[in-house]
Amino acid sequence: MTDPTAGPFLFDTSAASYLARSAESADRQWVQGYGARSFICISVVTVLERVRGYALAWERADPSRRPQVNQDRLDYLASLEEPGVKVLALSVAEMVVAGQLMALWPTPPSPPRRSHRRVESRQDRLSRWRFDILTAATALVAGLPLVHNNPVDFETLRAGIERSPERFPGVGPLNLILVKRLWPVPA
């Protein structure tokens, strides 16, 4: 189990989604225990991904459905104003780290996502990969463990930083916590 008192941690987009949709009371209890002592830190990159997602969903929705999508977007934005949330911004330090990461891994480590007859374009997969890199850079510069639900992408970055620490002076290692392993799953 990940000690909820060992925070603060940075929660990436996939981890925040997992926790928001989880019906497990253990997840909720863990987050409550964590939130009693630490801020829920998220990267401003996550805000960008979310807001872009709500905007695209609104564009693709029937006109009758659009008010609901807009309300969901407003609820999300309201969550960012909560006292327990801290949104970490990007600055020169994060860009220096992200630039190194993008040079080392110009292409994503896994193929575009597919669902039924729909597919993620290569450009969209690349932009998602770069968002992950920016989030990892935020965690590295802030010195926070990164809670995620995207092991392929983030483990690639973690292993690479371990292999080439000289390219990341003053930061690292990238500590990762898989959101599904915040608490032990009963056998």
Add this chain to the structure above:
Amino acid sequence: MASSERQFKKRKLPLARRRSGWRRPATRRTTVSLPAHLLRQAERLAVERRQTLSSVIAGQMEEAFRARPPIPDRAGRLLELWKRAYSHLTEEEAMLVDGIILSDPATAGE
């Protein structure tokens, strides 16, 4: 007989307490600096109640800790807002909000 036990026996406790197996809570000696006016009030209270200064201060501290409001459930409220922001989304919309944009293969250039 251990010295702590000897000390305990030396003081005469009320019979009811002795019979119930009550034990004086362990104490620790320390030095604290208190505002002079609070210390004076505590001393007055100790005289009025015929208690030691230590027991008056300990009693007041116990009351204060009992009255302390619980830590607000900041994360629980945040989770509620997140759940509200996601619960109405279709599967495709949820993927969009997670940063995954799926399109028809022709549009996606596959």
